[in-house]
């Protein structure tokens with residue numbers, strides 16, 4: 001069963017020297033699907049280009065909350081995202097969300113940019129990849145309202161609306177996201193030696209609620225912590241989850257890859 005890395009950023013310049021080799025190593029490690037996400041318009045366009053260039057790589061386009069103040073110009077930005085999102089390489093809208101930890105973008109602007117992109121996702125029938133930092137209550141309210149609206153309108157996206165990426169919340173927060181239809185993206189931090197609480201939460205969550213991710217080039221799993229991360233390392237995340245669930249790694253891979261399949265579809269790029 002092939003692995004899927006449902007969240008990474010191949011556009012970063014730290015991959016400029018060896019991007020093809022990084023993707024080759026992922027394939028050699030059994031990672032057959034890689035979702036690479038933009039954080040603004042140029043990086044979204046680069047993500048589409050890289051998905052076009054490399055087999056097994058798919059793109060998400062979106063404006064990250066920390067970049068919103070710098071790059072968001074309302075309707076014109078939305079139109080650029082819409083045009084990018086309608087290419088064959090794009091299977092999701094992201095990375096979008098709320099980040100009150102950094103103060104690069106005022107919270108009210110973050111919320112309106114987040115909602116605008118959720119509405120774009122609904123319009124295009126594309127799932128979302130969501131970043132949440134120090135903003136769980138607001139984000140969960142917006143996410144739940146959005147999927148309630150999708151259900152009310154009979155939008156098929158309601159069944160698989162997307163992923164709470166780099167999930168690091170409590171069991172109760174996980175349950176709220178799951179109730180709203182979302183999957184939880186589990187990555188490198190679950191492998192860290194000092195991550196007991198996070199590990200306990202992941203141990204308690206059903207595999208059916210999870211997808212695997214790296215967030216490469218960031219958040220490299222143990223024993224690569226502190227160095228550049230890459231999609232091949234998603235296997236280390238699967239191995240840690242198998243240990244926490246006392247099951248075979250193949251089961252973790254099978255269930256999480258199926259979850260990713262249902263959400264992102266991985267349609268053929270022509």
Ligand SMILES: [Zn+2]
Nearest residue numbers: 007009095215
């Ligand atoms: Zn990310």
